[in-house]
Amino acid sequence: MKLATVLSLAITAVAAAEDDGPAADAPTFAKDVAPIVFENCAPCHRPGESGPFDLLTYQDVRRRARQMVEVTQSGFMPPWLPEAGYGEFRGARRLTEEQKATLAAWVDAGTPLGDAEAIPALPQWTEGWQLGEPDLVVRMKPAYMLTDSGGEVFRNFVIPIPVSSLKYVEAIELRPGSPQVVHHAVMRTDETRSSRMQAALDPEMGFGNMNMGDARQPDDYLLGWTPGHQPVPPREGFAWTLRPDTDFVLQLHMLPSGKPEPIEPSIGFHFADEPPSRHVASIMLRARGIDIPAGESHHAMTDMYRIPMDVELISVYPHAHYLGKQFECWAELPDGSREWLLKIDDWDFNWQDEYRYAEPVTLPAGSTVHMNLVYDNSADNPRNPAIPPRRVVEGSRSVDEMGNVTLQVVPKSLAERDALRQALARQDLEKDPDNWLVHDNLATLAHNAGRDDEAIRHYNETLRLNPNRTRALSGLGSILQARGELQQAEELFRRALTLNPGFATAHLNMGKLMVQRGQAGPARQHYERAIELQPSFAEAHGALGDLLQQQGDFGEAAEHYEYALSIDPDSAELHNNLGNLRYYQERHAEAVKCYRRSLELLPGQVEAHNNLANMLFLRGQLDESIEHFRAALEIDSGLEDARFNLQQALQLQVKRDAAVARAQERVRATGGRDAQTLMILADTHATYGQVDQALETAGRALELASQASDRGLAERIRRQMQRYRDNLRDEQP
Amino acid sequence: MKSHRVIHGILFVTVVFAAAGIAAEADRDSLIRLEGPDGKRIAPLAANPDVRATVVVFVRVDCPISNRYAPELMRIHDAFVERGVAFWLIYPDPAATDDAIRSHLEEYGYPIRALKDPEHAFVERAGAEITPEAAVFDARGRLVYRGRIDDRYVAFGKSRPQPTRRDLVLALEAVLEGRAIENDRTKAVGCFLGDLR
Numbered sequence: 001m002k003l004a005t006v007l008s009l010a011i012t013a014v015a016a017a018e019d020d021g022p023a024a025d026a027p028t029f030a031k032d033v034a035p036i037v038f039e040n041c042a043p044c045h046r047p048g049e050s051g052p053f054d055l056l057t058y059q060d061v062r063r064r065a066r067q068m069v070e071v072t073q074s075g076f077m078p079p080w081l082p083e084a085g086y087g088e089f090r091g092a093r094r095l096t097e098e099q100k101a102t103l104a105a106w107v108d109a110g111t112p113l114g115d116a117e118a119i120p121a122l123p124q125w126t127e128g129w130q131l132g133e134p135d136l137v138v139r140m141k142p143a144y145m146l147t148d149s150g151g152e153v154f155r156n157f158v159i160p161i162p163v164s165s166l167k168y169v170e171a172i173e174l175r176p177g178s179p180q181v182v183h184h185a186v187m188r189t190d191e192t193r194s195s196r197m198q199a200a201l202d203p204e205m206g207f208g209n210m211n212m213g214d215a216r217q218p219d220d221y222l223l224g225w226t227p228g229h230q231p232v233p234p235r236e237g238f239a240w241t242l243r244p245d246t247d248f249v250l251q252l253h254m255l256p257s258g259k260p261e262p263i264e265p266s267i268g269f270h271f272a273d274e275p276p277s278r279h280v281a282s283i284m285l286r287a288r289g290i291d292i293p294a295g296e297s298h299h300a301m302t303d304m305y306r307i308p309m310d311v312e313l314i315s316v317y318p319h320a321h322y323l324g325k326q327f328e329c330w331a332e333l334p335d336g337s338r339e340w341l342l343k344i345d346d347w348d349f350n351w352q353d354e355y356r357y358a359e360p361v362t363l364p365a366g367s368t369v370h371m372n373l374v375y376d377n378s379a380d381n382p383r384n385p386a387i388p389p390r391r392v393v394e395g396s397r398s399v400d401e402m403g404n405v406t407l408q409v410v411p412k413s414l415a416e417r418d419a420l421r422q423a424l425a426r427q428d429l430e431k432d433p434d435n436w437l438v439h440d441n442l443a444t445l446a447h448n449a450g451r452d453d454e455a456i457r458h459y460n461e462t463l464r465l466n467p468n469r470t471r472a473l474s475g476l477g478s479i480l481q482a483r484g485e486l487q488q489a490e491e492l493f494r495r496a497l498t499l500n501p502g503f504a505t506a507h508l509n510m511g512k513l514m515v516q517r518g519q520a521g522p523a524r525q526h527y528e529r530a531i532e533l534q535p536s537f538a539e540a541h542g543a544l545g546d547l548l549q550q551q552g553d554f555g556e557a558a559e560h561y562e563y564a565l566s567i568d569p570d571s572a573e574l575h576n577n578l579g580n581l582r583y584y585q586e587r588h589a590e591a592v593k594c595y596r597r598s599l600e601l602l603p604g605q606v607e608a609h610n611n612l613a614n615m616l617f618l619r620g621q622l623d624e625s626i627e628h629f630r631a632a633l634e635i636d637s638g639l640e641d642a643r644f645n646l647q648q649a650l651q652l653q654v655k656r657d658a659a660v661a662r663a664q665e666r667v668r669a670t671g672g673r674d675a676q677t678l679m680i681l682a683d684t685h686a687t688y689g690q691v692d693q694a695l696e697t698a699g700r701a702l703e704l705a706s707q708a709s710d711r712g713l714a715e716r717i718r719r720q721m722q723r724y725r726d727n728l729r730d731e732q733p
Numbered sequence: 734m735k736s737h738r739v740i741h742g743i744l745f746v747t748v749v750f751a752a753a754g755i756a757a758e759a760d761r762d763s764l765i766r767l768e769g770p771d772g773k774r775i776a777p778l779a780a781n782p783d784v785r786a787t788v789v790v791f792v793r794v795d796c797p798i799s800n801r802y803a804p805e806l807m808r809i810h811d812a813f814v815e816r817g818v819a820f821w822l823i824y825p826d827p828a829a830t831d832d833a834i835r836s837h838l839e840e841y842g843y844p845i846r847a848l849k850d851p852e853h854a855f856v857e858r859a860g861a862e863i864t865p866e867a868a869v870f871d872a873r874g875r876l877v878y879r880g881r882i883d884d885r886y887v888a889f890g891k892s893r894p895q896p897t898r899r900d901l902v903l904a905l906e907a908v909l910e911g912r913a914i915e916n917d918r919t920k921a922v923g924c925f926l927g928d929l930r
Binding site: 052053059062063064065066067070071074076077079148149151152180255256257258259322348350351382383384385387398 | 795796797800801802803804805826828840841842887888889890891892893894895897924925927928929
């Protein structure tokens with residue numbers, strides 16, 4: 001050893017000899033450090049969780065003490081990007097300055113243990129599923145083998161969800177299987193087969209890169225996972241709709257560990273009993289037209305949206321790639337005040353997360369939301385993937401950049417959610433008038449709302465900017481078809497199908513067109529292809545049901561309708577069409593139920609009113625049938641047969657009322673105590689289909705007969721009552 | 734009381750001086766012997782005509798950064814072992830058992846031989862402070878490089894998507910070609926050895 005070292009060692013030795021041990025007020029593990037570690041570090045730093053080593057005991061912590069001081073001083077740990085004071089979030093993971101100082105002082109004092117007896121107990125953590133046993137667990141099989149080295153891996157896995165009927169998902173929980181290696185996850189759903197096909201084309205399991213293709217956020221819900229993330233528990237009234245034959249698309253961001261790792265995630269689903277009564281919407285502030293010169297260290301991009309209705313903000317999800325540096329997000333309220341929503345000064349792509357507000361933030365109608373996102377494309381940014389720095393543009397590869405802040409809000413109703421989507425889409429048009437996606441979105445919204453002229457305009461713009469947009473081809477075609485322009489419509493459908501033979505909706509539309517042309521064979525082929533491509537396509541099943549019904553295949557038609565209704569129980573059209581089928585099958589009572597349900601779902605349907613009226617007329621329920629004929633004629637006064645039937649019904653009603661009046665007069669004349677006259681009245685009621693009144697009247701006659709101990713009469717009355725009931729036999733399902 | 738303490742201190746100093754003298758002698762022979770998980774004692778820097786350079790990498794079983802370097806270390810090993818470079822993995826954690834080390838080697842597929850250094854004798858010889866940290870010694874046992882394997886890690890939580898300087902490889906190339914090493918001391922990022930006493 002060098003002399004200098006020896007000398008300094010010796011001097012230290014002397015000093016130590018004079019020392020009495022650690023200072024009396026130095027922090028100890030037992031009293032000061034353990035509580036900090038157990039609360040803030042141990043939840044992830046324990047077996048089976050994301051931390052790569054445990055921090056549960058004195059030895060665990062002592063062996064990492066200096067490291068812990070460094071990472072807490074730099075803010076790297078606990079991992080939490082938002083700055084304090086700019087939004088109050090649930091589960092915020094921060095150490096106070098005092099806590100950080102305690103750790104540092106503890107290390108300076110030589111990491112003393114203190115009184116081992118005084119070490120607090122470890123917290124009780126929920127093991128296994130944090131939200132309790134799920135209703136359905138789906139495990140990805142087989143496992144994905146993550147390579148041992150190299151940079152980060154992004155991969156999208158397509159996992160079918162085995163449900164056989166419509167479900168409302170009120171919560172999901174992801175267990176990544178290898179939490180130390182999975183850095184974060186994003187989850188979406190795909191009701192088409194597109195993701196599955198993309199995965200099939202990729203030689204490795206799933207498909208690669210950050211782009212999730214056609215997978216969507218189900219009903220606008222943001223589903224994600226990061227280390228230490230607490231799954232979102234169910235909230236009253238909130239759920240997203242899951243149809244059978246939907247694929248789950250799970251994007252995992254993984255970091256090789258130095259040895260190959262098998263990745264086998266599982267997802268737990270929790271189902272609600274009721275359909276949702278509340279809905280969420282996403283407002284995505286984004287950086288448009290990203291183009292960052294090489295070397296620029298402070299490149300700011302902004303966006304804003306006006307919100308024309310009251311909403312509650314429940315969570316925020318910032319996103320950028322490696323060059324993102326700072327995020328600022330705030331709202332300006334109508335009263336002029338500013339509400340900070342999020343501030344991140346040192347963005348770390350690896351620790352992105354969805355941040356949920358401790359209390360929903362009220363944004364009154366007229367509020368605006370703003371984003372300012374700063375990129376650093378200089379060599380000073382150690383995370384810059386390009387050395388030397390390169391010009392970077394927008395894109396979904398990790399060497400490209402993205403930038404957005406997604407605000408998850410809750411509008412007051414479904415109608416307001418749709419209005420919000422429309423308002424946001426309009427603002428997108430102001431910002432980006434030559435973006436085909438913007439027009440495509442507006443076209444779809446207009447089409448769904450029945451604003452056909454507007455839809456046509458936007459479909460045309462979409463196709464001008466992107467002639468291969470198959471959704472626009474198909475959508476435009478279906479509007480033209482409804483207007484009778486079959487030639488043009490057929491051309492558009494053909495183009496769509498040539499570009500994408502796997503486009504189920506285009507097949508459906510083409511099928512409908514074939515029906516209009518009277519070509520049942522090709523129509524059926526297209527419908528069946530649509531169903532093959534997307535088995536849970538309720539509309540296609542309904543259309544095929546219609547076709548089969550026309551061909552007299554009632555049994556098969558009924559199967560398709562029933563399946564369609566299991567997926568889409570609130571389709572007025574399906575209920576109406578099924579009602580027609582039941583009529584042909586002579587199941588009249590069911591037909592009535594179907595028409596009633598159809599009208600409940602969508603009042604004002606001429607066809608349903610007319611159908612129901614006819615059905616009721618046949619069953620002798622005159623009064624109600626007259627109501628519905630009138631309703632139908634009010635909507636469409638040109639319905640000849642309805643007018644004729646109404647006349648018939650009215651005439652019959654007059655006859656009935658007269659006959660009933662006469663019979664009632666006879667009953668009154670006998671003081672209501674003569675069973676025979678009562679039975680005449682009962683028969684009259686029954687003749688005109690008033691079964692309930694017939695039975696009630698006959699019941700009174702029966703009572704009289706029993707009182708008179710006239711067994712023969714009582715028996716005859718009972719038989720007659722049975723006959724009345726038999727007329728309703730097909731009331732049984 | 735006080736006077737006793739002072740005498741105690743002076744005596745201590747004398748003893749330390751004496752011990753230092755002996756240690757210096759031993760050090761010049763570079764014969765620090767370490768035990769492997771199989772029980773054999775080896776001096777990594779013992780003179781050997783076939784060895785033109787020795788690389789020692791300080792690792793821990795439970796250091797995630799160290800583990801992430803396993804494939805890269807193996808690539809470097811494969812590239813240089815035929816050129817007369819000897820490789821050693823040194824485990825300075827006194828709490829690491831032989832079984833744990835053996836499992837670790839197997840799990841990560843290391844073909845590199847392992848030695849334990851619970852007293853931190855080699856740690857001090859190399860001046861290492863971090864895992865993973867590499868030290869390169871020339872044929873005469875002189876320390877010619879100490880520091881990171883490459884510059885992928887900038888700090889905890891800040892790593893480059895790709896390294897820009899593969900410092901260990903550059904150092905080995907230089908030693909084998911008899912050149913001076915440019916950056917012969919670099920800062921490594923990883924778990925602190927100082928915590929392991």
